[in-house]
Structures are given as structure tokens and as C-alpha cells.
Amino acid sequence: MQGSSNRNGKQSEIRQRIIKTAQRLFVEQGYHRTSIPDIVREAGVSTGAIYHHFTNKKELAREIHQLALTEFLKRFKNHVESQPTFKEKLRAFVEMMFSWTETDPIMVQYLMYARPKEVVNTQMAICSEEGLDAVMCIIQAGIESGEIKEGNLYVHYGTLTGTVLRLIEIRMDGVIDFPLTEIIDETTANIWLALKK
Amino acid sequence: MQGSSNRNGKQSEIRQRIIKTAQRLFVEQGYHRTSIPDIVREAGVSTGAIYHHFTNKKELAREIHQLALTEFLKRFKNHVESQPTFKEKLRAFVEMMFSWTETDPIMVQYLMYARPKEVVNTQMAICSEEGLDAVMCIIQAGIESGEIKEGNLYVHYGTLTGTVLRLIEIRMDGVIDFPLTEIIDETTANIWLALKK
Amino acid sequence: MQGSSNRNGKQSEIRQRIIKTAQRLFVEQGYHRTSIPDIVREAGVSTGAIYHHFTNKKELAREIHQLALTEFLKRFKNHVESQPTFKEKLRAFVEMMFSWTETDPIMVQYLMYARPKEVVNTQMAICSEEGLDAVMCIIQAGIESGEIKEGNLYVHYGTLTGTVLRLIEIRMDGVIDFPLTEIIDETTANIWLALKK
Amino acid sequence: MQGSSNRNGKQSEIRQRIIKTAQRLFVEQGYHRTSIPDIVREAGVSTGAIYHHFTNKKELAREIHQLALTEFLKRFKNHVESQPTFKEKLRAFVEMMFSWTETDPIMVQYLMYARPKEVVNTQMAICSEEGLDAVMCIIQAGIESGEIKEGNLYVHYGTLTGTVLRLIEIRMDGVIDFPLTEIIDETTANIWLALKK
DNA sequence: AATGAATGAGTCTTCATTCAT
DNA sequence: GATGAATGAAGACTCATTCAT
Numbered sequence: 001m002q003g004s005s006n007r008n009g010k011q012s013e014i015r016q017r018i019i020k021t022a023q024r025l026f027v028e029q030g031y032h033r034t035s036i037p038d039i040v041r042e043a044g045v046s047t048g049a050i051y052h053h054f055t056n057k058k059e060l061a062r063e064i065h066q067l068a069l070t071e072f073l074k075r076f077k078n079h080v081e082s083q084p085t086f087k088e089k090l091r092a093f094v095e096m097m098f099s100w101t102e103t104d105p106i107m108v109q110y111l112m113y114a115r116p117k118e119v120v121n122t123q124m125a126i127c128s129e130e131g132l133d134a135v136m137c138i139i140q141a142g143i144e145s146g147e148i149k150e151g152n153l154y155v156h157y158g159t160l161t162g163t164v165l166r167l168i169e170i171r172m173d174g175v176i177d178f179p180l181t182e183i184i185d186e187t188t189a190n191i192w193l194a195l196k197k
Numbered sequence: 198m199q200g201s202s203n204r205n206g207k208q209s210e211i212r213q214r215i216i217k218t219a220q221r222l223f224v225e226q227g228y229h230r231t232s233i234p235d236i237v238r239e240a241g242v243s244t245g246a247i248y249h250h251f252t253n254k255k256e257l258a259r260e261i262h263q264l265a266l267t268e269f270l271k272r273f274k275n276h277v278e279s280q281p282t283f284k285e286k287l288r289a290f291v292e293m294m295f296s297w298t299e300t301d302p303i304m305v306q307y308l309m310y311a312r313p314k315e316v317v318n319t320q321m322a323i324c325s326e327e328g329l330d331a332v333m334c335i336i337q338a339g340i341e342s343g344e345i346k347e348g349n350l351y352v353h354y355g356t357l358t359g360t361v362l363r364l365i366e367i368r369m370d371g372v373i374d375f376p377l378t379e380i381i382d383e384t385t386a387n388i389w390l391a392l393k394k
Numbered sequence: 395m396q397g398s399s400n401r402n403g404k405q406s407e408i409r410q411r412i413i414k415t416a417q418r419l420f421v422e423q424g425y426h427r428t429s430i431p432d433i434v435r436e437a438g439v440s441t442g443a444i445y446h447h448f449t450n451k452k453e454l455a456r457e458i459h460q461l462a463l464t465e466f467l468k469r470f471k472n473h474v475e476s477q478p479t480f481k482e483k484l485r486a487f488v489e490m491m492f493s494w495t496e497t498d499p500i501m502v503q504y505l506m507y508a509r510p511k512e513v514v515n516t517q518m519a520i521c522s523e524e525g526l527d528a529v530m531c532i533i534q535a536g537i538e539s540g541e542i543k544e545g546n547l548y549v550h551y552g553t554l555t556g557t558v559l560r561l562i563e564i565r566m567d568g569v570i571d572f573p574l575t576e577i578i579d580e581t582t583a584n585i586w587l588a589l590k591k
Numbered sequence: 592m593q594g595s596s597n598r599n600g601k602q603s604e605i606r607q608r609i610i611k612t613a614q615r616l617f618v619e620q621g622y623h624r625t626s627i628p629d630i631v632r633e634a635g636v637s638t639g640a641i642y643h644h645f646t647n648k649k650e651l652a653r654e655i656h657q658l659a660l661t662e663f664l665k666r667f668k669n670h671v672e673s674q675p676t677f678k679e680k681l682r683a684f685v686e687m688m689f690s691w692t693e694t695d696p697i698m699v700q701y702l703m704y705a706r707p708k709e710v711v712n713t714q715m716a717i718c719s720e721e722g723l724d725a726v727m728c729i730i731q732a733g734i735e736s737g738e739i740k741e742g743n744l745y746v747h748y749g750t751l752t753g754t755v756l757r758l759i760e761i762r763m764d765g766v767i768d769f770p771l772t773e774i775i776d777e778t779t780a781n782i783w784l785a786l787k788k
Numbered sequence: 789a790a791t792g793a794a795t796g797a798g799t800c801t802t803c804a805t806t807c808a809t
Numbered sequence: 810g811a812t813g814a815a816t817g818a819a820g821a822c823t824c825a826t827t828c829a830t
Binding site (some may be wrong): 211237249301 | 793794795796797803
């Protein structure tokens with residue numbers, strides 16, 4: 001019915017276990033410090049199984065990254081782009097990112113830094129070709145609609161994504177010890193004041 | 198005149214070469230992908246020399262990180278804290294970070310991400326105990342002096358550091374292809390609007 | 395029939411080859427002068443195979459030692475303890491040790507000195523907790539049965555094991571160039587005279 | 592007047608410190624586990640000093656061994672050979688070895704096992720060309736004088752040295768926890784009974 | 789004589805990957 | 810599809826030795 005990758009119409013359970021475990025370990029220890037034996041042990045699968053499902057370690061990481069990126073774009077499309085005004089889009093973006101962080105911190109962290117240069121060559125997913133474009137687009141649209149002031153697009157982009165990502169970062173680091181969802185409004189307000197006409 | 202570590206009154210030249218090379222390689226390839234043989238080759242020193250000067254690879258990275266952190270704090274103290282008002286401190290901060298990035302991108306990048314969890318357990322130096330405190334302090338002072346609005350300190354902190362660091366990030370990634378010094382004013386303006394009373 | 399460690403019901407042949415080779419090299423060159431590459435070369439196995447079968451070099455040595463000790467205890471039990479009188483036990487001990495030396499000099503030497511302090515902390519297997527106990531026991535029994543004179547147990551122990559081990563030692567060193575089996579009677583006689591009532 | 596190795600008529604103090612420290616470390620940890628840096632640290636001398644006084648590590652060990660062997664022969668000559676009868680020589684040998692062990696256990700241990708095959712190719716000093724000869728000689732003389740029975744010389748040699756060395760061994764191992772000097776008589780008695788006519 | 793920085797060959801060990809079963 | 814034994818290249822680190830000062 002929906003996306004599947006083997007003839008049973010369901011992602012092999014082993015494949016899922018590998019992905020889930022690798023994702024967690026890559027986030028916890030980093031890509032390089034996570035060995036295939038680590039994944040074998042924690043996922044309870046065999047070495048062969050990993051190589052049966054994925055070309056190699058890099059490809060496994062790339063696939064996990066792709067999954068996260070797809071998820072980001074889906075959420076962005078569904079929750080953010082669907083909003084009518086920039087102001088609403090902005091709020092939706094902050095809300096989406098913050099609640100996603102609270103819901104699936106591992107995946108968000110993966111998106112943010114568990115990706116080695118070998119896997120993707122950009123530092124942050126939201127800066128990936130597609131991710132960057134998506135955010136840039138709504139800024140561009142905001143300017144065109146007259147909602148936000150003109151100016152260097154990158155500065156606006158940096159203000160918007162920087163603020164959000166930085167807060168997620170210090171939340172993950174444990175500096176912030178309450179759910180980010182509590183500061184959606186305040187964060188949105190700051191960014192809005194920075195960008196609005 | 199001041200600090201030195203061998204009888205010649207200068208840090209051993211070999212030691213310097215190791216640090217410079219390791220710093221660059223750690224930034225270019227990451228800590229784990231940089232092998233001791235890599236450093237040996239690029240720095241033109243012997244394996245033994247590295248271990249003569251540093252306990253181990255981790256310690257080498259730690260020392261480089263410490264150097265960068267010290268430099269950050271020095272610059273922060275000299276250029277930022279010395280300013281009278283928050284607004285001026287803010288501009289000084291942006292200016293300091295942006296011009297430092299253009300002057301010594303390697304060191305700034307090192308500060309930003311070339312450090313594995315094993316070396317320092319914070320993701321960003323400006324978030325290191327001391328770095329965080331320093332920035333937090335000027336925000337706190339800004340609130341107390343009535344220059345900036347009250348509100349969750351972390352949100353203000355995230356807005357300020359996030360915007361600056363994110364711009365540095367995309368500059369390093371090559372997304373921005375002009376010197377950050379050109380957008381000091383605009384960046385300062387955005388942050389100021391976000392935080393001011 | 396009994397103990398096995400892979401599905402073929404036989405200890406992996408590679409594992410055996412590693413043990414045999416390491417045992418010989420440890421004896422020939424000593425533990426520390428025997429490198430893993432040495433074992434790899436001589437056993438015709440890969441580095442990885444060694445680490446697949448043994449935790450590390452130390453553990454490999456420990457296992458070999460354990461094997462030798464087990465063998466000693468088995469022989470001691472079968473040939474020596476089963477004898478009715480002390481005099482017969484004594485002769486059986488000398489005979490057992492001397493013929494074992496001629497049959498498997500490598501294993502006997504391993505038992506005698508190829509073990510670094512890190513691996514086992516006793517100097518000689520016959521001095522290992524169990525080995526010592528076993529010999530002490532027959533001496534004790536000999537005294538109790540009135541076959542041998544009373545006196546400091548250690549002196550008796552030293553006389554008995556010292557004489558035997560020393561002869562094995564100089565045989566291995568090449569000082570003695572005929573089979574020890576030729577001097578079983580004479581050796582037994584000396585010890586018997588020293589200890590008998 | 593007597594042996595000296597530098598123009599001041601006294602062994603350089605540094606040289607002595609190196610020898611004493613190396614001897615102790617070789618005994619405590621074995622030759623291979625003792626590194627030059629270890630000796631440098633513990634003796635408080637420089638690396639260069641060691642290489643100034645000794646050709647290399649092996650030579651240092653050899654020299655220490657030579658010292659111990661010379662000491663053995665001196666003691667053997669003075670205390671043992673000077674005795675008139677075999678019985679007295681025997682007692683003197685046991686006494687000499689046991690009290691030497693209690694007085695300078697490090698040197699005796701060095702003689703007994705702290706020598707790697709590279710340094711001397713015999714397992715025990717008393718088995719060294721000269722040491723062996725010396726002991727063999729008194730046995731031979733004992734036979735000729737009719738004090739001890741005829742028979743295989745090696746068996747007699749093994750009985751004599753084996754008993755003594757084995758007791759020293761288990762004393763060093765901590766199995767015997769009283770001074771060996773307390774068992775001089777008993778040990779002598781055992782050996783005497785084994786060998787006498 | 790003494791120092792200790794520098795060297796680099798060699799050590800143990802890990803780990804991504806393959807492949808016979 | 811799944812397994813895990815086997816491989817061997819590569820990594821971090823040690824240490825005997827040299828040599829300029």
C-alpha cells in the first residue's frame with residue numbers, strides 16, 4: 001500500500017532494527033566512533049545482515065540521513081508551506097521544529113550533526129540544497145508580499161534558522177532543561193521583530 | 198618576554214607546526230578522519246615528536262581547543278565587554294566574530310565543530326561554560342540596564358548567538374561567498390530589533 | 395564426543411594452529427619477543443583470526459597456560475595419585491614428568507617458564523595453587539603413612555620438585571643430551587633417600 | 592687499587608644508580624617490560640646518561656648479569672670451595688645461597704630469572720658455564736674422595752642445585768614466608784642423604 | 789659528561805568488508 | 810535471506826637509540 005522495499009510490502013524488520021540502532025548510535029557516539037560490530041551487538045543482527053541490506057557503512061548513514069531529510073521536507077511542506085502568511089509560516093516553522101525535537105530528538109540530532117562530511121557535505125540539513133531552498137523560498141515570498149523588510153537574504157535566513165537551530169542545540173546539550181514547546185511564542189516573536197517590515 | 202616553554206624563550210617550532218597542522222586537518226577532515234600519520238606527513242614531523250609534545254591525540258585536540266577558547270575569551274573581553282551599552286556590545290560582538298572568521302577561519306571553525314565529544318562535551322565553544330556565561334552576562338546586563346526587553350534568557354541567547362554562528366556556518370560552507378564583514382550592520386540590526394525593548 | 399566449540403564438533407582448526415604456534419614461539423623466544431605478526435606468519439593465519447578467537451595476546455597466553463596446567467593435573471591424577479604408596483607415587487611422578495618432557499618438551503617448557511608475570515603470577519605451574527597442592531598432598535600423605543620422615547613440608551617439597559624440575563631444565567638447555575627417561579631410577583633413588591624415614 | 596671504571600677510582604655515582612635501578616626493575620617487571628624511560632624516571636638520570644655509560648639496553652642487562660655472576664663466584668670461592676669436605680662444602684653452599692637470598696633478594700632473583708635469552712643463553716647462572724663447572728667440581732671431588740656415591744653426575748647436580756634453587760624460588764614467590772636461613776640444616780640434611788655413599 | 793628532543797620502526801589492536809555455508 | 814569466521818589494511822601509540830647542544 002505505501003512505500004515498501006521488499007516483496008512482503010513491509011520494510012524488513014531487520015532492516016528497521018539496523019536503521020533505528022545505527023541512527024541512535026551515530027547520534028550518541030558519532031559516525032566514526034560507531035563500528036559495525038557496535039551496531040551488530042546493539043541491534044542483535046548479524047554482520048552479514050547489515051551488508052545484505054546496505055552497500056556499506058557510508059550508505060547506511062546516507063540512507064538514514066535521507067530518511068531524516070525527507071521527513072523534514074514532509075513536515076515543512078505539510079505544516080509550514082501550507083500557511084497563508086509569512087508570520088504564520090514562521091510560527092509554524094518554529095513550532096514544527098521544536099515539537100519535532102521533543103518528539104524525536106534522535107532524528108533531529110541526526111539531521112543536525114551526526115553526519116560526517118563523507119556522507120553529506122553540508123553541515124546542516126536545513127542547509128542542504130533542498131532544505132535551504134525551502135526556507136529561502138518562504139523568506140523571499142515574505143519580502144515579496146511586503147510582510148518582511150528587504151535586505152540581504154542570507155542575513156534573514158541566518159536569523160531565522162540560526163535562532164531556531166541554536167535553541168535546539170542548547171536544548172540537546174542539556175543547557176535548556178524544559179521543553180522547547182514552552183518558548184515557541186517567544187522565539188517566534190524575536191524572529192518576527194527582527195525580520196518584519 | 199612572557200610565556201615560553203623551552204630554553205629559547207619560544208614555543209618549540211615543532212610543537213607549533215604540529216598544532217597548526219592538526220588544527221587545519223581536524224577542521225578539514227574531522228578529528229576521527231585525521232590520523233596521526235596524516236599529521237606527521239603534513240607537518241613534516243616524526244610520530245615520536247607528536248607524542249613527545251602531547252600525551253595523545255585527544256590531548257592534542259584538547260590543547261588546540263583550549264587555545265581557541267582562550268583566544269575567543271580574550272577577544273570577547275577586549276572588544277565586546279569593554280563597550281559601554283548593550284547595543285554597542287552587540288555590534289562589537291558581531292564585528293569581532295565576523296572579522297575573526299575572515300581572518301582565521303580555521304580557528305573559528307575549530308571552535309565551532311571540529312571537536313569530538315571525547316574532547317569537549319559541549320557542541321560549541323560559545324556554549325562552553327565560560328563562553329556561554331560571557332554572552333549570557335551581557336544579555337543580563339542589557340535587561341538590567343533597560344536596553345533590552347525582559348523574557349526568557351535562553352531565547353535571547355539563542356537569537357543572538359544563533360544568528361551570528363549560523364551566518365558563519367553558511368559562510369564556511371560556501372553558501373555565502375562574500376566577506377561576512379559586509380553584513381555586520383544588517384546582522385546587528387536584525388538582532389537588535391529582536392531584543393530591544 | 396566431548397568438548398567442542400563449533401558446529402563441526404571440533405575445535406576450529408585455525409584456533410588450534412594459533413595455539414600450537416603461539417605455544418612454540420612463546421617458548422622459543424619468550425612472550426614479549428613474540429609478536430602477533432610472528433604468530434600470523436608462522437601459523438599462516440590472519441591477524442584478525444587471532445583476535446577473533448582470543449581477546450588479546452595476554453588472553454592467548456593465559457589460555458595456553460591453562461591448557462598446560464590442565465594437562466599436568468590430568469597426568470598427575472592419572473599416573474601419580476593413583477599409586478598406592480608414596481614410594482610408588484614418587485617414581486610415577488618422576489617418570490611422568492620425564493617422559494612428558496621427552497614427548498612434548500614445548501608444553502613442559504611452557505609450563506615451566508614461558509609465562510610472563512602478567513599472565514600468571516606464579517613462576518611454575520607445579521607451584522600454581524593447584525599444582526602445589528597436589529604435590530604437597532602426596533608428601534603429607536607420605537608422612538602420615540610413616541613412609542617419609544617428618545620435617546618442614548617445604549623442604550621436602552623443594553627437594554622433590556626442585557630435583558625433577560632442575561633436571562628437566564638442564565635437559566632443555568642442552569646440558570643433558572640423553573633422554574631423561576634414562577635417569578628415572580637414579581633420580582627417584584636420590585629423592586627417596588632424601589625423604590624416606 | 593681495586594676495580595674501578597673511571598679516573599676517580601670510583602664507579603660514577605650515576606652509573607651505579609642506573610645499575611641498581613635497572614636491576615630492580617628487570618626483576619620486578621622483567622627485561623622486556625622495563626623500558627629505558629622507566630629507568631630514566633626511577634633512577635632520576637637522563638636518557639643520554641644511560642647511553643653514555645652502556646652501549647645499549649642489552650649490554651646494560653649483560654653487565655648486571657655479569658656483576659651477579661661474579662658475586663656468585665666470589666661467594667662460592669670464599670665460602671664453599673674453601674671447605675675441606677664435601678659435606679661441609681654442601682652445607683656452606685646451602686648457607687651461602689640462603690643467606691644471600693635474604694640479604695640481597697634482588698640480585699639473587701636477577702641471577703635466577705631476570706635475564707632474557709638475548710642477554711645470556713642459559714636459564715640459570717648456576718648453570719652458566721662457570722657456575723655449573725664450579726658446582727660440578729665439588730660433586731666430582733666428593734665422589735673421588737669417596738664421600739658421595741657414584742652415579743650420574745647430572746642427577747647429583749640436579750638434586751643439589753634443584754633443591755636449593757627451588758626453595759629460593761618459592762621463597763621469592765611468597766610461598767615460604769620465613770627466612771630460608773631457618774631451614775639450612777634441614778635442606779642440607781636432605782641433600783646429604785640423597786648423595787652420600 | 790650530561791641532557792632531552794627527535795626519530796621511525798615496530799607493537800598491539802580495531803574494524804569495514806567479504807564469502808562459504 | 811542470514812550467519813559469523815576470516816581477512817588485512819590502517820590506526821594509535823611505544824620505545825630503543827641518536828645527536829645537537
